[in-house]
Amino acid sequence: KSNHFLRNRLFQVFPGRNKFLCDGRIIMARQTGILYFTISLILITVALFFGFECRLTLVTHLPFGFFIPIVCGLLFLFNMGCLLRTAWSDPGIIPRASPEENAYLERCLQDENTHEYRPPPRTLDITINGAPIKLKYCFTCKIFRPPRASHCSMCDNCVENFDHHCPWVGNCVGRRNYRYFFLFVTSLTFLCLFIFGFSVTHIVLLSGLQGGFLEALKISPGRYPFTLLILICFFSIWSVVGLSGFHSYLVGRSLTTNEDIKGTWSKKRNRDNQNPFDQGGLWKNCCYVLCSPLPPSMINRRGFV
Amino acid sequence: MLNWTKCLSSCFKLGKSCEHKNAGFRPNTVRPKLGFWICYNAQSMQAADDLLVKKRIYIQRDYSNGMAVRFQTRFPNELDGKISPEAFAHTISVLNEKYQEAEQMSCSTYCESCMACLTGYLLLMCIDTHYKKVLKSISKYIDDQNNTVYWPKRILIKDPFESGLRSIEIVIFDDN
Numbered sequence: 001k002s003n004h005f006l007r008n009r010l011f012q013v014f015p016g017r018n019k020f021l022c023d024g025r026i027i028m029a030r031q032t033g034i035l036y037f038t039i040s041l042i043l044i045t046v047a048l049f050f051g052f053e054c055r056l057t058l059v060t061h062l063p064f065g066f067f068i069p070i071v072c073g074l075l076f077l078f079n080m081g082c083l084l085r086t087a088w089s090d091p092g093i094i095p096r097a098s099p100e101e102n103a104y105l106e107r108c109l110q111d112e113n114t115h116e117y118r119p120p121p122r123t124l125d126i127t128i129n130g131a132p133i134k135l136k137y138c139f140t141c142k143i144f145r146p147p148r149a150s151h152c153s154m155c156d157n158c159v160e161n162f163d164h165h166c167p168w169v170g171n172c173v174g175r176r177n178y179r180y181f182f183l184f185v186t187s188l189t190f191l192c193l194f195i196f197g198f199s200v201t202h203i204v205l206l207s208g209l210q211g212g213f214l215e216a217l218k219i220s221p222g223r224y225p226f227t228l229l230i231l232i233c234f235f236s237i238w239s240v241v242g243l244s245g246f247h248s249y250l251v252g253r254s255l256t257t258n259e260d261i262k263g264t265w266s267k268k269r270n271r272d273n274q275n276p277f278d279q280g281g282l283w284k285n286c287c288y289v290l291c292s293p294l295p296p297s298m299i300n301r302r303g304f305v
Numbered sequence: 306m307l308n309w310t311k312c313l314s315s316c317f318k319l320g321k322s323c324e325h326k327n328a329g330f331r332p333n334t335v336r337p338k339l340g341f342w343i344c345y346n347a348q349s350m351q352a353a354d355d356l357l358v359k360k361r362i363y364i365q366r367d368y369s370n371g372m373a374v375r376f377q378t379r380f381p382n383e384l385d386g387k388i389s390p391e392a393f394a395h396t397i398s399v400l401n402e403k404y405q406e407a408e409q410m411s412c413s414t415y416c417e418s419c420m421a422c423l424t425g426y427l428l429l430m431c432i433d434t435h436y437k438k439v440l441k442s443i444s445k446y447i448d449d450q451n452n453t454v455y456w457p458k459r460i461l462i463k464d465p466f467e468s469g470l471r472s473i474e475i476v477i478f479d480d481n
Contacts, residue, residue, distance in 0.1 A: 094469045094471065126368050129370065146372075180426065290422075293408060293410075294436060295407075296437050298470065
């Protein structure tokens with residue numbers, strides 16, 4: 001144990017393209033620039049809302065106005081928590097096969113077709129709940145990918161239940177952080193609607209007090225930040241509402257973005273195509289995706305090699 | 306002589322795989338080179354241990370009932386004559402049951418998830434989740450089985466969590 005400080009921890013020799021912070025406690029993708037942009041956009045919007053709308057008019061001129069900053073603050077904290085959890089946690093990376101396991105697999109594949117010398121088949125046919133599925137071999141990780149797993153080209157890892165690689169949160173979205181991602185998107189929708197709604201209320205109130213919309217804008221000390229706020233909210237609302245609607249649909253149907261884009265279970269191609277991961281019913285699917293117990297991270301990032 | 310060349314080749318292989326792992330990786334902190342050498346030596350010592358290993362087999366996952374963690378209960382030929390099929394089937398089925406227990410939705414896991422969500426997932430830093438507790442009991446069970454059933458026959462079962470719940474590694478050692 002005396003030479004622990006000389007030995008490498010797993011995250012220092014980790015084969016994927018990831019970035020580790022805090023001595024391996026935090027895992028992210030290599031490119032995280034857009035994540036900082038996301039965080040600063042949310043921070044600026046909320047700060048402007050607190051600094052101008054809340055302080056100047058809303059709290060004093062509305063009955064129960066003091067609830068507005070409280071609710072906004074709670075929403076903001078929850079939102080940030082979900083965002084950072086999505087960005088900083090392991091999305092469900094499947095560890096690569098050891099050289100021994102790889103050798104065993106190659107031997108098994110060779111045994112199947114001993115008589116002819118040709119490269120072994122790189123798919124495995126299985127059935128899940130009656131639906132036939134092909135497991136593809138991953139040449140980087142040297143494993144047959146579990147169903148629904150996919151290799152992320154950005155991070156160079158196979159990720160369980162791969163949804164998509166999200167540059168906005170600077171991480172893959174997979175089995176272990178999908179629920180955080182979903183809650184982040186939903187809470188961001190509420191935050192956006194909340195701030196947009198009360199910004200409009202603010203200008204309506206101010207117009208009433210000053211006698212006219214333009215007068216209100218001229219007199220208000222927060223006219224520039226206010227315009228910025230309305231613009232940010234107005235443009236982000238559409239994408240965020242659309243995204244949360246899309247993901248609610250996916251959660252209800254127990255699909256992943258990856259499957260939806262590829263149309264794996266689409267009825268258009270094949271009438272009998274049935275999603276074998278459907279738990280039976282909207283409510284059950286929601287529970288399954290958002291509340292089912294999650295395994296701990298499969299890669300022991302801080303363990304010694 | 307044979308052993309020596311074998312050891313050398315396995316060291317070489319290990320060294321190469323280690324290099325390969327480092328190839329695309331830019332370490333966050335610069336470690337002293339000495340550290341790498343000690344790690345290298347530790348690995349070659351491990352390679353010497355590997356000489357006693359006769360065979361490794363890997364029990365694969367069984368996906369027929371969905372994504373829940375289940376392993377195939379088929380008895381591998383390599384274990385023939387070493388251990389009774391019943392004992393092996395018993396171990397695997399107990400493991401399967403335990404994994405099912407870990408992944409099952411129940412009132413307590415539901416409450417756990419909801420409470421964690423309400424606290425902004427800060428709760429997860431303070432408590433061990435249900436899944437983690439079951440995993441601990443599984444590794445304890447595997448240790449126990451190894452001690453009582455498998456090690457006397459010079460067989461070891463490794464905790465499947467180490468390979469990401471993809472397969473169970475079974476190591477068969479040389480008898481002498």
